[in-house]
Amino acid sequence: MEITVDIESATPMFSQLVMQIKQAVQHGKVAPGDPLPSIRQLANDLEMNNKTVAKAYRLLERDSVIQTKGYRGTFIHPDAMANCTVDLNAWVTKQLRETIATFRKAGVTDSEIRIAFADVLNQPQGG
Known part of the structure; x- marks a missing residue:
């Protein structure tokens, strides 16, 4: 799964992250149980603030698209496909x-x- 952020876009960066992760789930690029990068790693990879990535992850977790398992990391939720359409x-x-x-x-x-x-x-x- 490749995530890119357009800093010139009118869409906030956290929203771009949420949309791209949901689209990756919907298009089968990631499956339930697949790991996601840590907040720090993704922020470093995209050269953005950790808080921005953390906000996107919180929204995705709220919508049950991802789940955090403590120190083990963040993973695609078992019901992610069904929950991707929640807006x-x-x-x-x-x-x-x-x-x-x-x-x-x-x-x-x-x-x-x-x-x-x-x-x-x-x-x-x-x-």
């Missing part, structure tokens, strides 16, 4: 669009929506 960003965007449309229909201004959204995001989780 939480698209789902969140759809949900927000629908909610904002409901607010606007009720007469709430965009400014009021922004303030309420920021307030909710700034609240401690569970609150």
